[in-house]
Amino acid sequence: MISRLRASFSSIVHTERGPTRLTALFFSSLFAEHPDFRALFPPALDNLGRRLFQALQFVIDNLDDEERVLGFLAQLGRDHRKFGVEQKHYLAAADALMGAVQGSFTQAIWTPSLTTAWTELIDLVLHTMSEAAAEDDLPATWGATVVDHERRLDDLAIVRLETDSPIPYAAGQYLSVQIPQRPRMWRYLSAAIPANPAGQLEFHVRRVSGGWVSPAIVNETRVGDRWLLGSPLGGLEVDRESGLDVLMIGSGTGIAPLRAQVMEMAMRSRNPRVHLFVGGKYPCDLYDIETLWHLSLSNPWLTVVPVSEEDENPWWHTAPTPEPPPGLHRRLLGQPGRVVAEFGSWADRQIQISGSPSMIKTTVYALQRAGTPAHLIKHDPLI
Ligand SMILES: Cc1cc2nc3c(=O)[nH]c(=O)nc-3n(C[C@H](O)[C@H](O)[C@H](O)COP(=O)(O)OP(=O)(O)OC[C@H]3O[C@@H](n4cnc5c(N)ncnc54)[C@H](O)[C@@H]3O)c2cc1C
Structure with missing residues (x-):
């Protein structure tokens, strides 16, 4: 069944506009049958459509790792409570998704065995999500107030918040965020510090050109703004039982989810060794290297290595570049994945990668080419 599902999904991925068609069919069928559901969604559906498709891709790619898939779907179900999604919405979504998948194939390809495989998959997805949502007794959302907004680079802001009550997230997790300037346009952001009883939270946000939400966070967010946060998601964590050191x-x-984890580790007395490569396109993109370097000074298990693709800052970055702190490893040049792979296969490490989807893909590729076993590599879903 897994190979049948993968082959059929791959044919959608590789058909021109296949992914866009599938998600457009899903939303049009859902809203045609249930016009009242439209109010749950933002005016522009492209981002949600992309995330729906990428979530399906993640499930299909990981079907042979049941624990990972069920954990991902349960988190997604808990997170969907922020939209006000109820049982009736899941039943309607199952019908709409089945119709969209079927509508993505010609009649000749859509066989009875494919119908069975997709029915079972969609049932698993929506059942796991709705059950996890129903069983969760934590709030669906948390309110938070912006207490600081620091424009660290022209296109990058560090936003500090205080939540109305502490959110129980694990260091390394990410959260859904809704800002007042862009209602109903939820985006994922990784917490850059560990959870604490005071409910303080920090996000590092880069402005994506042409994006809806990130430019508003970087340019328009003000102290006092009220944000809404959803359930914690993701499973980036150090496996302390494995006995493996960490890359x-x-x-x-x-760097945000990695930073939160090393900060959390710094509160413990014993840790595995951690090599943390901090990358960016330009030297100025290593905007937080000093904090991490300071952390490494008092924590001998932590080694911080700066990497940039270019040796000079771009012409439009006019702020003076601070001298690197004495003792910091010299900055290495190149794509982070390639640079790291030059040191060998790291086959004796548990490995976490975090960055843009293209950075994650190129880094995984570079490591695997150097001989790193796939099962040692972890990253957040590319959604
Ligand atoms: C697990 C996870 C954790 C994340 N953590 C963070 C974080 O800590 N800090 C942070 O700044 N962002 C983070 N993101 C990305 C964030 O969720 C948004 O996707 C990003 O801020 C863009 O949102 P937007 O509304 O501005 O752009 P959108 O309106 O969603 O997209 C506009 C266009 O930009 C493209 N685009 C979207 N994201 C990127 C990107 N990263 N690089 C290049 N093009 C892009 C889209 O394909 C689209 O064409 C995370 C994403 C995930 C999945």
Whole structure:
């Protein structure tokens, strides 16, 4: 069944506009049958459609790892409570998704065995999500107030918040975020510090050109703004039982979940060794290297290595570049994945990668080419 599902999904992926068609069919069928559901969604559906497709891709790619798939779907179900999604919505979504998948194939390809395989998969997805949502007794959302907004680079802001009550997230997790300037446009952001009883939270946000939400966070967010946060998601964590040392590779704001974890580890007396490669396109993109370097000074298990693709800052970055702190490893040049792979296969490490989807893909590729076993590599879903 897994190979049948993968082959059929792959044919949608490789058909021109196949993914867009599938998600358009899903939403049009859902809203045609249930016009009142439209109010749950933002005006522009492209981002949600992309995330729906990428979530399906993640499930199909990982079907042979049941625990991972069920954990992902349960988190997604808990997170969907922020939309006000109830049981009736899941039943309607199952019908709409089945219709969309079927509508993506010609009649000749849509066989009875494919019908069975997709029915079982969609049932698993929506059943796991709705059950996890029903069983969760934590709030669906948390309110938070912006207490600081620091424009660290022209296109990057560090936003600090205080939540009305503490959110029980694990260091390394990410949260759904809704800002007042962009109602109903939820985006995922990784917490850059561990959870604490005071409910303080920090996000590092890069402005994506042409994006809806990130430019508003970087340019328009003000102290006092009220944000809404959804359930914690993701499973980036150090496996303390494995006995393996750790390799972390982060790029840009992708350092956030790695930073939260090393900060949490710094509160423990014993830790595995951690090599943290901090990457960026330009030297100025290593905007938080000093904090991490300070952390490494008092924690001998932590080694921080800066990496940038270019040796010079771009012409439009006019702020003076601070001298690197004495003792910090010299900055290495190249794509983070390639640079790390030059040291060998790291086959004796548990590995975490965090950054943009393209950075994650190129880094996984570079490591696997160097001989790193796939099962040692972890990253957040590319959704
Ligand atoms: C698990 C996870 C954790 C994340 N954590 C963070 C974080 O800590 N900090 C942070 O700044 N962002 C983070 N993101 C990305 C964030 O969720 C948004 O996707 C990003 O801020 C863009 O949102 P937007 O509304 O501005 O752009 P959208 O309106 O959603 O997209 C506009 C266009 O930009 C493209 N685009 C979207 N994201 C990127 C990107 N990263 N690089 C290049 N093009 C892009 C889209 O394909 C689209 O064409 C995370 C994403 C995931 C999945």
